Amino acid sequence: MTPLAVTFAGVDWQNPVVLASGTCGYGHELAEVCDLDALGGLVTKAVSVAPRHGAPAPRVGMFDGGMVNAVGLANPGMVEVKARHLPALFACVRRARVLVNVVGFAIDEFAEVITHLDDFAGPVGYELNVSCPNVKAGGMEFGADPQALSAVVSRARAATRRPLVVKLSPALPAIADAARVAVDAGADALTLTNTMPGLVVDVARRRPMLGFGTGGMSGPALLPVGVRATWLVRKALPSVPVIGLGGVATADHALQYLLAGATLVGVGTAGMRDPRTPGRIVRGLARWCDRERTTLAECIGTLQWPT
């Protein structure tokens, strides 16, 4: 084992740094500007049953604490992803691991996407984005409704033997309770967290900055929120692996998540700003392990709580 290697959901990863869903396309689009095989892996952009055009422009905007986006989960749909994007992705990665991000707007759609993709060799698992509206049941987010969350995960569980990672919203009032529902229904791991709902106003125009109005907040302001969510879930479910995500731009940020209990660490907004950032984080983690004479696997969850 090298100092950076970790095991997550039964799979070996050469290091814990993964590109976050929605910020790296289907990977192949980035292959010329980012050495994907130097990273632990990546999580694809959302895949839904049907193609989605997404939200009106502008879809992203900046504010002092980071970024807001309302992309509307735009994607070409599961048929096109399997036929074109996954083959292109696996033509350019060998060591980096791939999780496919799955989204649905009715309970059965998550399992439908997985059933369609599951005979494609390559992905090591699926990440379920449950921070989206259950359209057939009044639009409440799946992750915020324990019954719907349990149904989504258990039907997805029945559709595959690959690991299932459930991605939760930081806005859930009791994130550890939602995590437990997901694990009881068959999730192997959790991603903490998705973007935080927000509204940025363009004062000169007296309108929201984003075409959709509200959006998801990501970047620096999300770091302490995601680290806390990771720590809360680690305390409640110590044996369940976590992908820590939100606001990571340096090796120090990644270490905050690892110490709080994450096994993998996602990088989203910071990698969109500069695609060299995830590689720099990997090198920074290697220097830290060298200096501290330790391995990352030894450090996961070793945050000392003040007594």
Ligand SMILES: Cc1cc2nc3c(=O)[nH]c(=O)nc-3n(C[C@H](O)[C@H](O)[C@H](O)COP(=O)(O)O)c2cc1C
């Ligand atoms: C432009 C953009 C698009 C995103 N699209 C998705 C998506 O399709 N599915 C998903 O689960 N998360 C999506 N996310 C959320 C990220 O995966 C991540 O949870 C969030 O950005 C927090 O990490 P960060 O602060 O490092 O960006 C998106 C984020 C951004 C900025």
